[in-house]
Amino acid sequence: MDLSILIINWNTRDMLRNCLTSVFEGAPEGRSYEVIVVDNASEDGSQEMVRREFPQVTMIMNDENRGFAAANNQAMAIASGECVLLLNSDTLVHGDVLGKSVEYMDAHWHVGAMGCRVVNADQSLQHSTSQFPSLFNLMVQTLGLDRIKSIPAFRKYRMLDWDRQSERYVQTVSGCFLMVRKQCIDAVGQLDENFFFFGEETDWCRRIREAGWRVAFAPVGDITHFGGGSSGVLNYRRDLMLTEATVRLHRKHSGLVTAFCVYLLLLAFNGSRFFYWAVASIFGRATRAKARSRHFRGISLSFLRAWPKSGRAFQ
Numbered sequence: 001m002d003l004s005i006l007i008i009n010w011n012t013r014d015m016l017r018n019c020l021t022s023v024f025e026g027a028p029e030g031r032s033y034e035v036i037v038v039d040n041a042s043e044d045g046s047q048e049m050v051r052r053e054f055p056q057v058t059m060i061m062n063d064e065n066r067g068f069a070a071a072n073n074q075a076m077a078i079a080s081g082e083c084v085l086l087l088n089s090d091t092l093v094h095g096d097v098l099g100k101s102v103e104y105m106d107a108h109w110h111v112g113a114m115g116c117r118v119v120n121a122d123q124s125l126q127h128s129t130s131q132f133p134s135l136f137n138l139m140v141q142t143l144g145l146d147r148i149k150s151i152p153a154f155r156k157y158r159m160l161d162w163d164r165q166s167e168r169y170v171q172t173v174s175g176c177f178l179m180v181r182k183q184c185i186d187a188v189g190q191l192d193e194n195f196f197f198f199g200e201e202t203d204w205c206r207r208i209r210e211a212g213w214r215v216a217f218a219p220v221g222d223i224t225h226f227g228g229g230s231s232g233v234l235n236y237r238r239d240l241m242l243t244e245a246t247v248r249l250h251r252k253h254s255g256l257v258t259a260f261c262v263y264l265l266l267l268a269f270n271g272s273r274f275f276y277w278a279v280a281s282i283f284g285r286a287t288r289a290k291a292r293s294r295h296f297r298g299i300s301l302s303f304l305r306a307w308p309k310s311g312r313a314f315q
Contacts, residue, residue, distance in 0.1 A: 003033040003102050004081030008071045010039070012089045013046040015226065020054050022092040028099030034058060036079060038071040067196035068175070076190055084185060086201070088176040090226045097221030101179050104218045112184035112213025113205060115173035117164045117222045126225055127158045128174035129217050132206055133249060135258055135265075142269050170217050171209065175201030176225045184213050192252075194308075199245030206253060236298035240306055243270075243299070248308035263307060270299045 005023060009016045016037070023035060038060045039047050050059050060074055072086055083105050085098070097116055104114060118128040131137060137157035140146055145154045155161050162168070178201055188211045191200045205215050243266050251259035274296035281289035 001034060001080040001082065002031040003028060003083050003085060003098065004075075004079035005033060005035045005085045005087055005098075006072055006075040006079065007035065007037045007087050007089050008040065008068055008075075009037055009042060009046050009089045010065055011042045011044045011046065013042070013044045013049050016046055016089040017049060017053065019087070019089050019091055019093075020050070020057065022094070023087070023098070024054075024056075026093045026095060026098055028096070028102055031099060031102055033098075034079070034081065036060070036075040038062065038075050040065040040067070040071055067193070068198075069191035069195050069200040070193045072200075073190040073193060076185065079182075082182050084180050084182055086175050086178040086180070088225060091176055092224040093177075094222050094224070097223060100220035101218070104216075104220050105179060105181060108214075108216065110214050111181070111216045112188070112208045112211070113173060113178060113180045114216040114218050115170075115177055115179070116218060116220050118174065118176060118225050119222055121224060121226055123224075125164060126174075126227075127160065128176065128225070129164070129168075129170040130158045130172050131156060132171045132202065132253075133157075133246060134254070135250070135261055138246070138262060139265060142265060164217065165219050167219060168217050169214050171215065172202045172205040173215060173217065174225075177223050178204075180204075180208070181213075184208060184211075187211055188213070195245055195248065196241065197245070198242045199249050203249060203252065236295045236302075239270075239295075240299055240302055243303075243306040244308055247306060251308055259308075266306070267300075267303055270296055270303065274300045 007016070007019065020035065027033060036058045037050055040062050041064050047059065047061055050057055062071065076084060083102055101114065101116060105111060115128055118126040120126050140154050140157060146158060146160060148154050152161065188207050192203050195203060209215055246266065247259050247263050250262045274293060277289050277293035277296060281293050
């Protein structure tokens with residue numbers, strides 16, 4: 001088998017249908033491939049839709065939401081492709097991007113993982129590659145300093161001055177479209193299931209690079225990533241989970257002191273945003289301001305949960 005395409009779904013039935021349709025329409029010509037969908041206990045009819053409309057798909061049905069990392073590991077355990085593609089359910093693949101990606105991996109045996117160009121629904125560029133998070137990078141982004149175009153150092157983290165039209169070795173690739181060589185997975189190991197929904201692909205890319213493989217971006221074609229598919233219904237819990245994953249990443253790779261500094265920085269950021277929107281709701285823009293105030297209030301009051309416990313992240 002040349003390619004195994006893994007898609008994790010949680011209550012994104014219509015997006016999943018569109019994603020699968022685009023996958024089969026853009027199937028790599030002359031290549032053997034399989035599609036594996038892992039459903040994390042959806043309640044929107046996703047399982048029935050897949051069985052009815054895409055009988056060629058191999059489906060794993062969980063009785064609970066096991067998270068992104070654990071569900072992908074389930075699919076990897078039965079995948080037989082020489083290349084394994086992690087593909088979000090809220091994406092559309094275009095043209096021959098699947099076949100071109102496999103061709104790229106065939107031609108670059110030193111590359112363990114790669115990503116392609118990702119665009120938003122309006123066709124604007126989505127910054128799907130970045131440097132590995134650091135305390136400095138996080139501080140720059142939190143303070144909005146990456147908007148200052150005259151200081152290139154502030155824009156390096158998200159690689160904002162690169163249009164993704166050229167091939168480049170990178171530090172991390174988004175998990176919305178991440179193709180990994182099976183040989184690399186066997187050497188490095190699967191995703192770290194201590195990450196529930198965010199951070200797992202960043203950790204994986206770091207481990208891949210530390211094992212001597214390259215992580216690459218290749219302009220082999222485009223996918224559309226709508227974003228907010230499974231996480232859109234999580235309200236403030238989404239940002240809380242993202243915060244926990246960010247702190248967990250720093251604790252794992254940079255140590256306890258750095259992780260605590262990251263935790264305090266994010267606590268200060270969310271607390272300041274809560275204060276700002278609470279005041280704004282009093283003096284104007286009441287509807288939006290009240291909604292944002294509730295959002296950041298929920299994060300701030302639950303922030304103790306953002307410190308990573310041993311073992312798996314909270315759900």
